[in-house]
Amino acid sequence: MNRISEANELLSFVRCFARNIRSGGHTTDYGRDRAVVEDSFSKGELNLLVATRGLEVGVDFDIIDIGVVYGMPFYISDYIQRIGRIGRRRHSIVFNIFMPDKPVDYFYYRNWKILADGKLRDILMKLEAYRINRENPEAVRWSARRAVLD
Numbered sequence: 217m218n219r220i221s222e223a224n225e226l227l228s229f230v231r232c233f234a235r236n237i238r239s240g241g242h243t244t245d246y247g248r249d250r251a252v253v254e255d256s257f258s259k260g261e262l263n264l265l266v267a268t269r270g271l272e273v274g275v276d277f278d279i280i281d282i283g284v285v286y287g288m289p290f291y292i293s294d295y296i297q298r299i300g301r302i303g304r305r306r307h308s309i310v311f312n313i314f315m316p317d318k319p320v321d322y323f324y325y326r327n328w329k330i331l332a333d334g335k336l337r338d339i340l341m342k343l344e345a346y347r348i349n350r351e352n353p354e355a356v357r358w359s360a361r362r363a364v365l366d
Contacts, residue, residue, distance in 0.1 A: 220268055222287060227266040239264040277301060284311045288324045292341045295331065317362060319355030 227241045240253040240262045256262045258277055283302035289295050302308045312331060314321040324330065330337055 219287075223266050223268045226286065230264060230266065234264075237264050238262050239266065241266050279306070281306070281308050282311070283308065284313060286313045287315060287318065288312070288321045290320055291344060292330065292337060293344065296337065296341055317359075319352065319359050322358055323352070323355055 223241055227239060230237060230239050238261065240256060253262070253265070254277075257265045280302045283299060285295070285298055289298065299310050302310055312324070314325040316322060316325070330340060
């Protein structure tokens with residue numbers, strides 16, 4: 217997730233509808249609690265961790281079997297950081313949840329091979345050739361079309 221508000225909203229949703237799952241939140245919003253959450257997850261006391269991009273760098277967890285990327289980052293290198301936390305010691309799975317009203321998510325949905333093909337991803341990550349910004353013509357065109365249809 218790219219925003220703290222999204223992480224908090226998703227964590228509330230999980231706690232409300234999946235009460236048997238031990239869950240915690242990992243954001244820059246939690247201050248000292250952040251270290252407690254990281255430690256609890258590492259010890260296996262939490263089954264699910266909802267995190268913002270604050271988890272991309274500097275946090276190591278040995279075993280994460282399933283990862284969900286909810287809201288695509290702007291750069292491929294950031295995506296690599298996010299999925300790099302998953303499956304370090306055994307097979308794993310990554311789910312990408314695309315929000316069709318967000319231009320960056322739509323771009324990656326339409327260009328899914330960037331996410332699925334490791335060799336292509338590595339090449340593009342080195343070049344960062346597919347930078348997505350607010351002025352991206354394809355994203356602007358799609359967003360305008362979507363706004364009219366909505």
